[in-house]
Amino acid sequence: MSSLRMEPHYSKDRKRWNQAWERSLKSKFALRRNYIDAILDLPGAALPMELLTSSAHLVTMQSSRDELVNLERDLTSYLNNHTGFEGAWQAAGAARREELILEGLVRSCDAVADMEDRRVNCPESCLDFLQRDNGRGFIDLANALSDPPEPEPRIVPHPAYDALIGVGDATKRTPAHKVLARMKTITRNFFLAMMVWNTVLA
Structure with missing residues (x-):
């Protein structure tokens, strides 16, 4: 089992599993480290730098980007066709919303x-973020992932994550590090979109 998987497994106790994830995420994103240390600690960073910039890897990354665009397009269509979702979500109450979010997280990690490894860069997947302002946090995240500017996906910014991977500090980034940061950003946003999608369908 990957070191990024939390115990107990969600099939045994999803609440405790999620609590373990939230402790890990809040600890990680409270840290402030320099760009190189942070990005080399990301999952996948052990790949040789020449492999990261290979044609095959770049094609794979483009395919992942296209999958994210398609997922965001589907989410946009759903929200446009279910205009009452926002009101129903906020009216559901915190306990019911938590059930739906946990179900969305479990379905996503099972996909x-x-x-599950991709959650490591998603502090927005914590309940206090999603439940804030009577569930407004989840709605804001769903909207932030909607209407992708094709062919590019909609990328959700997060101050801690952006600082962690060196956004805005391009002078410190080699071509391979830029590719790695791009890859991690796509997988991060794919997890967020998948979590939102599975939650609205739960």
Whole structure:
């Protein structure tokens, strides 16, 4: 089992599993480290730098980008066709919203083998963020992932994550580090979009 997987497993106790994840995320994003140390600590950073910039890897990354765009497009269509979702979500109450969010998280982590690992860069997946202002946090995240500027996906900014990977500090980034940061940003946003999508469908 990957070191990024939390115990107990969500199949045994999803609340305690999520609490373990939230402790890990809040600890990680409270840290302030320099760009190189932070990015080399990201999952996937052990790949040789020449592999990161290879044609095959860049094609794979573009495919991942396209998958994210498609997911965001589907989410946009759903929200446009369910105009009452926002009101229903806020009226559901905190306990019911928590059930739906946990279900969305579990479904997302079950989707593919490495999906749970992708949560490592998603502090927005914490309940206090999603539940804030009577559930407004989740709605804001859903809207932030909607209407992608195709062919590019909609990228959700986060001050701590952006600082962690060196956004705005391009002078310190080699071409391979730029590719790695791009790859991690796509996988991060894919997890967020998948979590939102599975939650609205729960």
